[in-house]
Each structure stands twice: as C-alpha cells, then as structure tokens.
Amino acid sequence: MKNSDSDGFQTFCRVDLTSTFQYLDLIMPFFYTPSLRRGLASRWFWLLMYVPCAHLAAQSSLSGLPFTRNFQPLDYKAGIQNWSITQTRQGLVYIANNFGLLEFDGDQWQTYGMRNGTKVRSVARDARGRIYVGGQGDFGFFFPDARGRLAYTSLADRLEKQYRDFDEAWNIYIDNEKVYFCTFSNIYVYDQQTFRTVRPKDGIDHSYLVNRQLYVNVHHQGLGILQDQEIRTIKGGTQFKDQSLAAVLPLHDDQLLVATFQDGIYTLKDGIAKPWNAALQQLLKTSIVNCMLRLRNGNFAVGTQNSGLLVLSPEGDLRTQLTSGRGIDNATVLCLYEDDLNNLWVGQNNGLAYVELGSPFTFINKQMSIPGSGYAAYLQDHTLYLGTSTGIYFREKDSASDFKLVDNTRGQAYHLGHYGNDLLAGRHHGATHIEGSTGEVLSTEFGSWVYLTLKDHPDRLLEGTYTGLQLYALVNGHWKFKKKLSGFDESSRVMAEDPSGDIWVTHGYKGAFRITLHPNLDSIAKVSFYGTDKGFPSNLLINVFKVRNELLFTSTNGVYTYDRATDRFVPDTFFTPRLGKNDQVWFIREDALGNIYFISRDHIGVFKKNSLGDYTLEENAFGKIRKHLNDDLISMVILQNNEVLFGAKDGFIHYNPYHPAEQKSNFKTLIRRVVTTSVNRDSVLFFGHYTNHDSISDQQGEMLPELRYRNNSVNFTFAATSFEGNADPTYQYYLENFEKEWSDWGAKTQKEYTNLKEGDYVFHVRARNVSGEISPVTTYAFTILAPWYRSGWAYFCYGLSVIAILFAAFNFVDRKYQREQRLMEQKQQEELSQKDTALEHLSQRSQEEITRLQNEKLESELQHMNNELATSTMHLLNKNEFITSIKNQLAHILKKNTNEEVRKELTQINRNIEQNISADDDWEHFQFHFDRVHGDFSNRFKTSFPSLSPQELKLSAYLRMNLSSKEIAQLLNISVRGVEISRYRLRKKIQLDRNKNLQDFILNF
Template identity: 75%
Template sequence: MKRISPFLTYTLTLGFVATILLFPCFRGMAQSALSGIPFTRNFLPVEYHAGIQNWFITQNRQGLVYIANNFGLLEFDGDHWQVYGVKNGTKVRSVAIDSRGRIYVGGQGDFGYFFPNERGQLSYVSLADSLDRKFRNFDEAWSVYLDNDLVYFCTFSNIYVYNQRTFTIVQSAHGIDHSFLVNRQLYVNQPSSGLGTLEGSVIRLIKGGDFYKGKSIAGILPLHDNHLLVATFYEGIYRYSEGISQPWREDLQAFLKGSIVNCITRLRNGNFAIGTQNNGLLVLDAEGNLLMQLGSGRGIESPTVLSIYEDDLNNLWVGQNNGLAYVELGSPFTFINKQTGLPGSGYSAYLHKTKLYLGTNTGVYVRDKNDKADFKLIDNTRGQVYHIGEYGNNIMIGHHNGATSVQGASAARLSYEPGSWVFQSLKDHPAQLIEGVYAGLQVYDFVNGQWKFRKKLKGFGESSRVMAQDPSGDLWVTHGYKGAYKIKFSPSLDSIQQVKFYGADKGFPSNLLINVFKVRNELLFTSTTGVYKYDAKTDRFIPDDFFTPRLGKNDQVWFIREDAMGNIYFISRDHIGVFRKNALGEYILEENVFNKIRKYLNDDLISIAILQNNEVLFGAKDGFIHYDPAMKVNRTPIFQTLIRTVGTSNNGDSTLFFGNHSVHDSITDKQQPDFKPELPYASNSIDFTFAATSYEGNADLTYQYYLENYEKGWSEWSSKTLKEYTNLKEGNYIFHVHARNVNGEVSREATYAFTILPPWYRSVWAYSIYGISVIALLFTGFNLLDRKYQREQKLLEQKQQEELSQKDTELEMLSQQSQEEITRLQNEKLESELQHMNNELATSTMHLLNKNEFITGVKNQLAHILKKNNHEEIKKELTQITRNIEQNISADADWEHFQFHFDRVHGDFTNRFKASFPTLSPQEIKLSAYLRMNLSSKEIAQLLNISVRGVEISRYRLRKKIQLDRNKNLQDFILNF
C-alpha cells in the first residue's frame, strides 16, 4: 500500500468535537494543579515568509533553529528568518544536523545537505544526484537520521544509507511506511507485513511486528527495560515488549484515535509530548496521565501539530499546520487568563482547600484544582474585585459594589456601602472584623458562623485600601496621596478614639504612595523612595534594616509579600524578585528569572498572592501569572550572539558574510584568519546584522557593540540588530557584539575582523611610485638646482666684481666728495673767517670814521671859537689843542691796526700793491686800500683827514703813478687786483 501522508487529513472534525465532549477533564492542566497556560510565542507564515506547514525541527550548536518547511529549509536565529531552497524548489520534509554542523535534509524527490560556502552562505548539495538512475526516482524522503557517520535517508520505496562516501541502498519488496531510529536501531514499518528492523541491508520483521501490519506508525520511543512506545496515526498508542503490543492507556485510546497522532517525543523530565491532527499539543506524564493540552486559542494557533522539538531549556518548538510556536514548558511561569476561562485584569487570589478563587475587574472566578476545568464565574460577583480572603471560615470579597461573602456557587451581599477595599482581623477581637471602604472604616461581627454588618465608624472618612495592625493593637491605614494614619479604637470597637497623621514631617520622603505591609512579623512602610519602619521612641519613621541595605534608599517598592517559608517576594520600580531564605537563615536575592514577567504585570493595584502551597500568583493585565518555585530552571542554555550578515553599502548592497564560519568540513563559532576580508577603500561603509539564540520571554533581547580601533567602548544597550559604520579610514578593525536576554544573562561576544585598504593614492604601490617619483624629481631638481647654482655663482661673481668696481667708484667718488666737502668746509671756514675779518675791518673803519668825524667836528668848533675869541692865552691854548687833535687824526697806530685786518681779508693787498707799484706813497697806499673797500670819497676824506677835493686829486695822482689807462675805472682795477 502506497503511503499517503495523513498530515493532510482534515476530515475528522466531527470526531474531534465528540472527543472534546467525551473528555472535558483533559483540558487545562500543567505540572502544578494550579498552573495555567505556559508562555507561548507564536509565529505565523506572514512573519517568517515561508510555507504554512513545518514538518521537522532541530537546532545546531550555535542555537540556530532549522525547520523542514514547505518552501525549503527555514532558519531562525532569534530575530531573522531565512529560507534556503533545495535544487528543485520542492518541500523539505525532514532535517538533521551532524556533529560537524552539516545540515542534512530530505524532501520531495531529493535529499542532500547544506553547508556554508566561503562567504558563509548555506549552499545545497544534492546527494541523490550521485545515485544510479535506477535508484534516483523516488517520491518522498520523509525522514533523515544520523548514527555517528552514517546517514539514513528514508523514503517510501528505499532506505539510502550514506557513509560519507558511498551509498548502500536498502530495498523493500513490501513498500515502506515510516522509519524510526531508536537507540541506534532503525525500525522500518512495512504496511503489508508489519514492523521490522534494518539488519545490514535487509529489513527483518521483529517478533510480534505483524501487529502493525496495515497500521501507519507516527513514532517509536524507547521505554524502560527495552520496552517501546509505538504511536500510530489512527489506532492510538501501544506499549511493545517481547513481541506483545498492548494499549498504553486503555482509557486514552479512543481520545488518541480521534485526535490522530502526528508525532510523539519523550521529554527530558520523562513526560511525553504528542502532536495531534485535531487536538493540538498534548503533554502526558510517564504513566500516560494527561497533564496539559494546547490547541487553537489555547496557547498555540492551530489544532494540528506536525512536529515537536525540545531544546536545552526544556522548552518546545512546535511545528503546526499553519505556523510555529515556542512553548516554554521549562519555565516556572504560566498564564491564567481568558484562555483558561478567566477574563479581565487580575487583582486578588486566594486558595481555599482545593478551590482557587481569582478576582479580576470582571468578577470572582473559581476552579477546583482537581477538576481540571476552566474557571467559572461566581454568581452575584460580576464587577470590580479588590480583595479575596478567608475570615472565620468565610470567603470574603472586597467588591466595588460592597462587601460580599461566598455562599457555595453564589455570593451574598453583606453591606451596601460602596467600595469595599480590604478586611482586617484584629488580634484582641477575634469576633470582629474591620473593613476598609472608599470613605472610612466599617465593623462586622461574627454571628452564628457568619459575618454580620454592625456599623460604619465615625471620625475617619479617608479611603482605606491598605491597612495593617501593629503589635500594640493600633490600626495603620495608608492613603495613596495623603499619608499614613494611626487609629486607636474604643475597647468595644464602637468608635474611633484617636486618629494621628504621619507624613513628610515624620520621616517619610513625601506624603505620596505610602503603603504598609507585614513582613518578618513587623510593619514595613513604603513611599516614593525607600522602605521605612515606625520607631515608637521618637514617634517617627526611619529606614528599615532589611530592604534598605539590599535595594538602596532610592528604589520605590510597590508591593511586598512573605510566604510561609520566609521567602519575601516584592515588586519595585527597579527590581522584581524574591529574597529567598536558605537553611542558614540568610536571604539571597533572586530576580533575573522574574524579569520576563514584568511587562505583563498589572500597573494598577499591583498584587502578589501567596497560595497555601507557597506557589505565587502575580496580578497581570490579562489575568494572573502563576509561579511555581518547585520548578528549577535550567540556566545552561545555548545562548550565543551571532553575526548574521556583514555587508558594504557604498556602491550598492554587497554582502560579504552570510553568518556561518567554517573550517575544513566543520562549522565553527569563530572567524578563521584566512577569511578576514580586505576591503577596498571604496567599500569603507560596513553594516552588520546580528542576533542571539535566546527565545524565552518573547525574546526581549538587547545588544551592545563596538568597533575596535574606531570606538573606545561598548555602546548603550539597545534592541537594534543592525549597526552601520560609514567612511571608515584604512586600517584593521574588529567588530564586537554581545546580547543580554530577559533573564539578565549576557552571552559570549561575537567578533568579526576585517581590513579597510587605503585608497589607491595611499596604497603601497602608490607610495612606491610616489617614492620613485620623488627621487626622480629630487634628482632632476638637484641637477637643475646645481646648474642654476653654477649660473647664479657666475652671475654672483660678476655681480660681486661689478659691485666691487662700483664700490671703488663709490669710494673714489666718496673720497672726492669728501675732499670737496673738506675744501668746501675749509672755504666756508675761510669765508667765515673772512667774514669775521670783514666785520672787524668794517668795525675798525667805522670806528676810524666816527673818531675822525668826531675829532674833526671838535677841531672845527675850536677853530670857530678861535675866530671869535681874542684872548691870546686862550688862543694859544686852543691852537695847541687843535694841533694835538690833528696829530691824533694823523696817528699811524689806527692805520696799522686797520692794515692788519685789511690784508687778512683782501689777501695781503697793501703789500702786493706796494710791491707792484713801489713808487706809491703811504698816503696813496691808504687811498688804494680805501678804494678797494669801495668807500665813498667823503668817507675817504674823513679817513685821510683831507677834503673831498683832495681825495679827487689824490685819485688822479694815483692813476698816473700806476699808469692806469684813462678808459679804465680806478676803483674796478683796484677791486680786481
């Protein structure tokens, strides 16, 4: 019988409906009876851009996920999806990865492997093309199995055993349905004969194997003591041992038959995961008890599961008929929300015996943990719920409409005062209960096993959402934006005796966001910053000694709750986690595992509920998040940061690296030195894409990166998976990147080294050419300079000669000028002296003239007197005076003085003139001198003491003696002599 895939069967809708009706108890269970739906991340075809069906899933050492998809081999690195097609572009049905990283695939009419080329891009190599033509024509290679170096390619006609060099072909005369490798033994189901094993190159029927004749097997798993678990598509699941096959769980057979089992796998914790055609994903324990069912609208998107793969974190990759899902089975957190019948935001929770009560903004819901059904709404509780608690064996509800008490499947109103926040029992009043409402406090009495409303207390009208009683019996009520109040009641609780306010003036940082919690048997108060406790001695609030040293003074704590083991759960602005108490009484902070739930938590009226078995419920925006502390998280995951592509963008996109390093025939994590690219300077703009193989918590990954030799340190954490660098200078660079996952774990860094070559004008060849050119230019330049130097030397010598000649000429001229200057100066000196002598001569002449004129005047006056006076003696005396005057006028002393100066001025004129004309008398010499001085006749007459007429006669005589021509002027002659 030819095998036709049952995965395409969609005709059992009616059977599916009947199955759900017959087995409602199988829905909604996980490891803990109180847990909900595991965290699930769904991927639709529009997101991964490939075919809708995903047939097989596996993972390599780097954490990359590979899926056999309708469109080819689908790869997921945590951020990017990539499809690699096989040669003929057909569907890929199976995939397996060996220790070297080689990815073997089987598909329609072909099988082979993918391995990275020199640029790191996966390339497909068809092994089927190497077969003889008579074995090449086959239909589907549904399975690929690895056994050390052997690879089994299982088709519906033959089994091809590849030993890395050659093929061994195993043929079956009865046809092949499916094959399964179990403990290195290949089991082969032949529809016409039954289940057998491959021994050498022959398929031999196992003992009792004919039981499976005509049955289509979906999976075979090993059990203890050589037992096998054989899952069939349509006939349920059987336990095989010693040739006998029996139903694994008789009570489940009908359900499994209606579900149609597509695949089955054994989980590391011993449980089984089953993928069905109609009922989604089933998780069963080792005994076959159904623990959990996920299907359409309940964790995963499709009721048809085609493949299952468990990763190293015990989480499941689920291949579906229309997409993929990542189911965090290994996480201690699950959702209790509308998928489990609980709509609305979670505000309060309480576990009473086996019943779990949950309060949301839509009402109170209940489910018995042993019932396994969805949550049901309790009648008369619809609306906003603030609090659920047990008081005097009564389940009390703080409701927007007023206090309510649960009565079986319904609830009864206890008070019509709107806005019931919370209830507080008092240690000295076990029969009374205090209720905080929107506007004040109310008192209830316990009568005949039921709480009865007594009265609303006067004297305090503030909203009382948070309250706690201290050891002294006082009630503390905190207000969100006013402060804290300490309230004293009367002994009978009929009235409020005292209300005392505490705010910023009493030690709080402000009056805002003050809450009170009872932790470690003491009251702790929180505010905008810090945690405080009340000091009765000073009547003030002081920082507490537990949270303050551990979280600091500036953190804002929003909620605190302590479990029965002393573990303290808290939510603050900067942290969320638990201070876990060990056997020594020490507290160890555990917070990373809680990071993944922060974004889901309710940001209005935050709540943490501790259930009786120390499981925890966190109020969420959509229902609650259940935390099971008994589930220990495996924190040794495959978590690596990978550089997925490296490209240049200067001249259009060009990918240098496609994400896979290899050495010889193996994939490796590190770049090999031989594959360090050297890029031309024109390609100096580089972009990197990267991802990290951490898939938990919706993969809220952040990255840090830096480029060595370009940046000084790591960047800030960012969710970006692309980094671009532009206009890099030439040099050697190493790109570093690492990731941090939602749990705060940091991966190993990934690196990629590359070199930017200098531009052609700064290359070695260019510098060589530059060097040669410079040498040539220097040689030419030196030669030209030498020639120029020779020419300039000659010109310089000529110039120097000319300059020397010019200098000599200048010196001669300078000497001549100096001599002329000396002569000029001497002349000037002589002229000055001559001028001085002229001045003296003129002075002397004027002196003589004045003297003679004066004396002549005196003589004339005396002569006049002599004429008028007749007295002889007087005449005689006057005559004697006149003679003396005449002698004085004619004295030679004045002449000698005059002559001395005159000769100095006129070049020794008198001696020269006398020498030329020796016959001249002294009187004529004087006349000649006076004529040379260009004196007038009158002035000469005064000097010679003669009349003017006498001067004229003397001039005439002088002309004759010197024999001067009559036509010549005497005075001119004398002036020019």
C-alpha cells in the first residue's frame, strides 16, 4: 500500500507541476527566471513541491462535507446492519448484511441468503470472481450457475468434524489462491483444495491481513503473526494483550498503526507503542473505534461507534467528520470500503452510505450551519465569510467548527468583497461593513447589489442598488455614504468600468446602459442605452464580466464585446469559437492563474490555461453539480487560493482544483436479467452473471440460448455501475437484426421486445453518466427458433405431403385421362371412319374442282398471254406496215426529185430503213411472251435444230402462231415470195418429209 500511495503522490505532483510554475511566475516576476525554474525543477523539486503537494493531496481546510448518498433498509429491503463490503471487477458491490449477501448494481438491490439463513458477517472476493462469505456457523462462496444466478457453496462442510463447530466467521482475507476464514476460536486456511486449521490455546480477538501477513490478536498473549501452524507474538505485541483491536494497518517505515476499540489508536515501531495523536486520543476513546481503513491518498478513514466517520491525516489530525445529521444518517459505523474512484462505502448500524471522498466537490450547507441559498463569499485572511438568502456567516479557515452568523446581518446577502480596508456586503437591508463577527449598515437605502471602485478615483466607490447608483467616499480609511446619484434609477446588480472610465450597467430584461459620470462624480452626465439595435440578439439576460482584462457581455445567444469604433457589440473572439454563437452563458470568473470558469445553458466547466497560453476545456467533472446550483441568482466566487465556491440551492458547493484528478472509473453497463414472456408464464433466462469455466467474466462467452417461438417476447433489465447520489445515468440500446439505430438516451432500465420473428439477435446496451462518460457496449446474443409449423422438419413434411398429394392427384388424373382417352379414341375412330368416307368423296370432288379451276386458270393465263402476244404481233405488223409505207413514199419522192444531193440523201435513208426495219427490240419482247405461251418453243426448237438461223427461228415462231404468208412477209420485211422461199429452206434444214405440212409440224412440236 505504501508503494501505491507513493506512486499516487508522485503522479499528482507531476500533473500539477505546470500550475505550480504558473503560480510562481505570478508571484516572482522580477527574479524568477526560466533558468531558475529549470534549476528548481531539477535540484530542489522535492523541497519545493513537498509542501504544496502535501497540502493539495490533503483535503482543503475550506472544504465542506463530501457528497453523500444514504441508503436506508427500506431502500435495499434487508437487515439494518451491514458488516463488510467488497466490489467486483464488474463494478458490483456486495455487502454482508443481517439478512444475507446484498448485491447492488447501481440501480437494483438483490439479497442472497446462506444455506441456513443466518446473518452474513464478512465478505471478500477473489480474482476469479468468487464471493466468499462468512456467517454464523458456516462459510463458503457464491458463484453463478449456468444461467448466471448466484448459488451458494458451503466450504465449512469440508472441515474435519472436530473443527466444524465454530461460532461466526467475522473476517475473510484473500492472498492470491489462499483464503483465510477467521473466527474467534480458529483460523481456517483454504488453498482451493484442502484446509489447514490454526487453533491457538487462548481465544482469538480479531485478525488482520497486512502486506500479505496475517496479524492475529490473541487473548492473554497480545498481537502476533501467523507462521505455519502457530501464532508468534511480535515485538511489542504484548502491550495489546487482553485488549480488543479494531484494526492493524501499515503506516510507514515498518511502522504499524494499531487501533483499539476503546483505548485509542497507537503507532507500533521497534516494539514501542505510542499514541498516534495525543490530542485526538480522548475523542477516539469516547467514540469507540469499530473499524479503520487507509485510503489511497494517504489519509485514514475511521468508523466509530458513537461519532460516525472520521477522516484523519497521516499525522492523525482530524480532516472531516461525518455523523448523524452531518453527511450520513447514523453515528455507528461498522465497516468501510474504498472503491476504484476513491469514494468510500460506509456500512452502518442502521443503513449504508456512499461518501464521495474522491470528488473535488464538497457541500457547505445547513449541515454545517449554513442555511439558505448561496449567493456570495469572501476569504479574508483566515476567515471565510459566506452570504446566503438568510444572512452572512463566518468561520476560521482552519477551524473544524460550524459556521456562525455575523451579528446584524440576517436577511439576503448578495455580495461580499474587500474594498480598501473594509469588507463590504451588499444586502437586501442595505450596504453593510463587516468587521470580525459584526456587521454595520452604511446606508439606509434598501437593496444593495454590488460595489465598484473607480480606477482613476481610488477614494470613491460606486454602489449598485435596486434603484440606481450610490456614491461612497473614503474617510479616515473607511467608506462613508456620500450621496445617491441622480439621472439613473434602474436596478444595477451587475456593473463594470471600461478603460475610458464609463460605467456599464446591465439589466436582466431591459438591456445594457453606458453611464458617463460628471467629472466631479456628483452626478450622471450621460446615459446611453444598448440593445438589439446595437448588436445584441435581444434585450434579455445581458450581463457584463471582466475577463482577460476586457469586458465581456453575455446574452441569450453568445458572448459579445464592445467595438468602440462602430459603437456596436460584436461576437467575442474567445468564447464564440469555443462554445458557438448560440450558447447562453450565465456567469464567468477568471482565477489568478488565468483559468476561466463559466456556467452556461449547455456547459459548465473551466478553460484551463497551460504554460503556453493555450486553453483546454474541462467540463465532465462539473456535470454532477449542475442540478444543485442556485438558479435564482447564479454566483461563482474564486477565493484567494484559487479554490471555487458555486452558489447552490442549499448553501455552497466547494471545488478544490488541487484535488487529485479523479480515477478513471470502472464504469460499465451490465445486463442484469433477461426474461422471456409467454401467455402462460414468465421465465428468467439469464440472472446477470457471465461465467467462463470457473471464473466470472465480463463477456458472454459461448452461451447462446435458443428460445422456442412461443417465448418470442424478451425483456431486458440493465444497470450502470455508477453510485453517486446524482449519477442519473441514461441508457441507449438497440436489438441487432430488429433495429438499425441506437435508441434515444433515456433513464429507463428495462426494454421489452414482443412478437419477434425467428432468427439470431444481439441486444446492445450502453450507459452515459452525469460526467458525460459513455460505458463500453454490453451485448447479449440469443436465437429464436421457428415455430413447429415453420421448422425444418415441418417444411420437410410439407414437401413430402405435397409430393404425395401431387403424385396421387397425378395418378388419379392420369387414370381418368386414360379411360376417357380410350373412350374418346373409340368414338373418334368411328367418327374418323365416317369422316374418312365423307372426306374421300369430298376429296375426290375437291380434286376434280381443283383440276377444273387449275385448268381454267391456265386457260385464262394462256388466253391472256396469247392476247398479249397477238397485241405485240399486231403492233409489229402495224409498225412494219407503217415503215414500209414511209419507205414507199420516200421511193416515190426519190423518183420525182431531180436534185442529186437530195436524191443521194433519200437513197441513204431508204437503205437504212431496209437494213433496220426489223432490227429493233420488239422481237425480244415478242419472243419472251411467245416462249411462255408455247412452252419455250424457241429454245426447244433451236436445241433440236441447231443449224437454224435467227430469221428461220422467227419464221418458225410466226408459223406456230398460224400467221399467213402476207403477215409473215410484213413482220420479216420481205416479200411474199421471199416467205415461200424461206419456208422451203426451213423444211430442208429440219429435213421435213415433203408429204408433211410444215405448219402442222411446227404447231405440234
């Protein structure tokens, strides 16, 4: 433990070294150079840092009472007494209670009883997650079963018979795999396999494990240590024989701290026992020490029978006392446990408390005799003055007593400040001068808000009141009321002086006023109003603060500065880039190190300034105090040592910036129960604990439940391991394969899904605490099986049934079809036979008709072709006849004409006519139609008689057309005699017998 404390001390000093150097830079600007700082850091580091770190690691003398959450038996529904406390790696808290083992997950309590239903006196957990418990006549451990339910296993039954009978197991200590069960008669050492029993001759008072060494206080012998099978008295241990010890703890340098129940606390070193703090011994004796715990910051927590909880320094000085009506609800403390956040669980004779010793925030409220809402504060020398809605109170800085009322100061106090030599208060009953424990009213004007010294007139002081401004003058070193300034009668709760000497006064719902005083300060020379027409988003909630040596004006949206050149307000360059234009800042304060604290609608925190002049926003830690802040007149006071007081609804909240940074919490979201619901009943599927072989695990492992379809409605209960009184965790969740996005953040710790379809699902859940920290996601996977009618076997049966039905139907239809087919075929045969007969007659008639029609068609086509051939032939005849007549006329003209040249031309024309009279294309046209009509006669005839000339082929064609010799002569452009000669020649070439007619031969060819 000493090593861990030393590490924590060094870490804290290292973290705050920069702030310390900043502080030295402020107070030593003339002779403290960077080289000196490096020398100090390297050579005198521990000398310089010892005092600050010792002070900072300890609780501030200005601190109040730590935030506390109290639990009554009605809250956790178990016995009133709580004897021992431990916490698991998952963050679950386990408490030994009169009714059994209590389990708390941050939201719900659960009680687990031992086998015989007795009280549980002690509890401890090992690295695997086993929860060892000791009770009346029994001890053992709790460990989750297959469904995650904690089940008790007794280890006492494994003892030999002669060691089985014992009263109660008051203490359990775990050293790696070794477990010590300590009773008033025996010590049982369990190594996970066997037991070793240590039974001293005299009875045992109590046992304590210190640095893996078991210390045992034996009646009539004193304090000793367990070695093998015997208890050896340590040097000086006999001084505690016949005494009952409450605790044995390490102090330092092999020095032990031994706490007795009724004789105080002693240090034991080299066999000599001395009172730890002689001045505190009497309080400890009358208080009766029940338990004691060394805290990680070096302090000691002491639980007493009569005086509640005491927090002592390493030197034994009293730092804090919590007792009935002062932080906790009961004066009798039975056990103590420090969690991973350095907060303290306090088991009491009637209830349980969670004390946030690890938080930098404490309460100064009515439990410290500070009633009412907090408005103002001031630290003057060693006296802290606090102004509330009920009066002004004071207390010496290092005093452990409660606050006292300053005489003549009852009623609302709005402001406290030191001006010149006087401590002045702004009160509802008027301006008041505070001197020690007495207040003196300076003005009969009601409603004093705030004061402002004038930089160019140090002997003058302005006071803002309900109805304007008042002036005070410095007389004999003290402020005296001089007069009320005319010309401005608005409420002046917030005001500041700008570099030009003008006074800015802001009004909650009217806007901002710029006031210029007359040079002799006896009146107001000019008042200018600034509102929406001058750059503000509205006239509401405008305030003015002096930060970084400039005036900042806050509004309903954003922070502004005054631009003298344009006489308008423009967004400032510090808050606007960091918080945006729309955040509504309510209050700003700057400490001596340049850190800027602020409260806004969306944020509360501090811009921390580092050695390079850069700022870092820290706000997570401040989220827990927001709901406690005074929402009437918001206030924040920076004390002389840079500690901060926030005005609260009930007193004040003290913030110690030098408090060690909060440990990173073991903040987790746990699925505490999974329940399946059906029509008949609900069934718990999972009881909140994951296991991996013989150890508790953070993960689900291989467990994947398969739910029947009738259990397709699933209810999840979850919790976050956040135990602060105002933790207010919120949750997000979604069901994979059912939902696509996270739900909105909400405070509900249950979610039910109904009528889920078959498939694989994974439930995801996470939490967010008051500091904005989001826990890791926790999951739970499960499968919903398909209903029997949609299962694989069902679909297989459906397939077989469908196949069988189809086969049967097909078979039935096929037989029916075949039967009908046979009947139909028989009927068709008969009909076909009848139709065949009819068709034969019809076919015969049709064939005859077709032949007739074809013949008619052929005759028609032949007739048409003959007509065309005749037409063509007549055309040739007419043409030749016409040409012949022209030739004859030309011959007649030739006879009559005597002109030799004309005769010569006409002769040539006539010769051309004779040569070309039949050499035109009409023959081809004629031959085409002729061959179509006469069955390709020309080709056949030429093939049979290849020696025929074209003229003879034409003659043969004309003869087949049965033309006369005259008509043939005209077509061939020869004489009738020439036709006869041609006929003769044709007969000869075809070798036709003279007895046969040429034209008949050709017609029949």
